[in-house]
Amino acid sequence: MTNSTDTSVLPAFLQRCQHIATSETLSPEQKRHFLALEAENALPYPNLPPEARQALDENVICDMFEGHAPYKPRYVLPDYVKFLSQGSEYLELEPAQDFDDALNMLCILYHHVPSVTSMPVFLGHLDSLLLPYVGILTENELYIRIKRFWRYLDRTLPDAFMHANIGPKDNLLTRLILRVDAELKQVAPNLTFIYDPQITPESLLLQAAKNICECSKPHIANGPVHDNIFTKGGYGIGQLLQFSATCRRRKHASSY
Secondary structure, three states: OOOOOOOOHHHHHHHHHHHHHHHOOOOOOHHHHHHHHHHHHHHOOOOHHHHHHHHHHHOOOOOOOOOOOOOOOOOOOHHHHHHHOOOOOOEEEOOEEEEHHHHHHHHHHOOOOOOOOOOOOEEEHHHHHHHHHHOOOOOOHHHHHHHHHHHHHHHHOOOOOOEEEEEHHHHHHHHHEEEEEEEOOOOOOEEEEOOOOOOOHHHHHHHHHHHHHHHHHHHOEEEHHHHHHHOOOOOOOOOOOOHHHOOOOOHHHHHH
């Protein structure tokens, strides 16, 4: 938490930057991210009330090491339904017409959702979000597309903080997402199944439970409890610490 005008810290700053730039384990994208974070942390720390400053110094609270310049939000839950239905003037995208359009538009938007990790932390309620665009596609055609989409998310946005929701209703997409997640056993995306005993059939809950044995996902959330706290259908559920991320961290995401 030092001021960038203090020349005494310059050698250490350059050493850290050099260490990142010459790392043999970081990808070019990860190097860019960590170099940007070093530049951000060279800025003066935001002014805090004395009580907050003391609590931070004594480790009573933690700023999560997310940088000295709070120019980006921690969590953003975009209205993906609105995005797919009306398109985006900013991204020059027309409304989605079919399933392929919807997947392609989501892949584009995910790279424009601001967050402290530079990756989206919430991907939407994917089963209900994509269901209106299924059209005449068969189960196998949907399976191929979802599997391709799932691989894309893991390979381009390899972050276990990135979270999708499914449930509580039973439909073909819900079961296909569970099937693909169990087959691929990826760290990303993380997944929460919203369970409602009045809506969710036992067979779907059983499939979710079997998935947990296969890939440590999905996390199961009590839908009625959250519905009473938040606006029903107007919230997203994510996890801060993930067992699956700890056990199967991708090699290219290793720390420098």
